[in-house]
Amino acid sequence: MLDLQYKNIPINAWYARPKIVRGATVLVHGFGEHSGRYMEAVIPRLLEENLAVFCYDNIGHGKSGGKRGHCPSYMALLELLDNVIAKARLLNPNKPIFLYGHSMGGNLVLNYDLRIKSDLAGIVASSPYLKLAFQPPKWKMILGKFMLKIFPAITMSSGLNPQHISRIDQEVEKYMADPLVHDRVSPMYSFPIMEAGEWAVHNANKLKTKTLLLHGTGDKIIDYRATEKLHKNSSCTELHLIEGGYHELHKDVGSKNTLDIIGIWLRNSLDHFYSQM
Template sequence: MDVRTLDLQYRNIPINAWYARPQIVRGAIVLVHGFGEHSGRYLDVVTPRLLEENLAVFSYDNIGHGKSGGKRGHCPSYSALLELLDNIIAKAKLLNPNKPIFLYGHSMGGNLVLNYNLRIKSDLAGIIATSPYLKLAFQPPKWKMIVGKLMLKIFPSITMTSGLNPQHISRIDQEVEKYIADPLVHDRVSPIYSFPIMEAGEWAIQNANKLNTKTLLLHGTGDKIIDYRATEKLHKNSKVTDLQLIEGGYHELHKDVGSKNTLDIIGIWLRNSLDLFYSQK
């Protein structure tokens, strides 16, 4: 697999961005990772599966994540995250003129791709959101929420532990071990990162009727990190979504038991979307 880097900065913050191309390109897909992780975790299984569908894959490490610049777990604002995503989409369009563009976001990435479609005018061919961060499946300690909201006003860049339990990402022990051992994974989060994302998740649910792009939602009913019932609620409020619940699935469906089936659902959906796009031209 030939992975090429993209020269990209956002407000003087160096951004680690890359893309991979299949031999025949029918379209492009922008992949957005979850909170605390990085795009490199999608190179082993997810990216090859997307390449099989003749899609050029574009991805990046978000601000404060992976190999990108910025304080770990901190960003300038929620709008900065959407602007950076918009920049990546522009790169994908530039390198793939007249091709359909898809978005694929996991967890926090799912929050971003859904909100991107709701807030920014675009001509996307389709959206995939796996375990989208719309509402936490656990209640953070009350003291942490109080302190966090106070810090949001007086010290928004201070970082605290996110409270994410690595054991809850997958039912496969090896995947949990790799996650814990990954030096680019972190569990830090600033108030300006966490609270706006929570608010954007609730806002997306309430405004899901405004989604105008065909969207595939996948969520495991065993997810102990993000509440799958919030994804169900967003689906009920929209007319353009297809919801696939994975019985007992944990948070990272692409690294969980039955991951091949999950990726096949995504692959077939993308293939059908591409066929529909070209049949209408």
């Protein structure tokens, strides 16, 4: 476990280490879920590549403190990520540091690189939340924007359909049965993330770090075309579109292949880092 707090909010943070550590990855989960959902497939695959994996539950998520689905601000999410990266550096001096973000986590890792001076070895963004693939009801958007001004902490249902996370029924069932998964979202969590996603697409030419992008063309939650657009606007991204893939590529049909793409990319990035020394 890592002892971590964000302005009096207790943060559930932990890490796993392989026998030989070549580098470290900070893993950032998606909205409404938590870091424990990556223990089955993703974390073992990263450990296989000799990467220490640093995980945490975001504010208002999992075993961390804060009202479910609410955060103080978008900057608070980036500051918390910065704190976890600092811990990873401290425990792995002179080792390359990678970021791995899924969905909302993908939004955060990309914006972190765009907004904060960072010395990262690489970024993996799977199904990054840059633009929703569905249009929330108009009344909800109007009410949400109004509430953002007067009551930013009020939470409503996110409207996410669990059937859309994976084409594997068992994965959908596990998601729905998970007591730490929630579908609450406050205006302070939703609108700044939407804006940051759009901003990242338009400012992708400023990305400094080599980035691997993965998105399924069957994603009904987050629009893969926004990821394509970000890729077109940047000179340091590599894009893999997974034909028909749903939102959680690491828990979808063909997940082993997806994780192999990620694993090989990270291995090559590590080799590159050490060849420069």
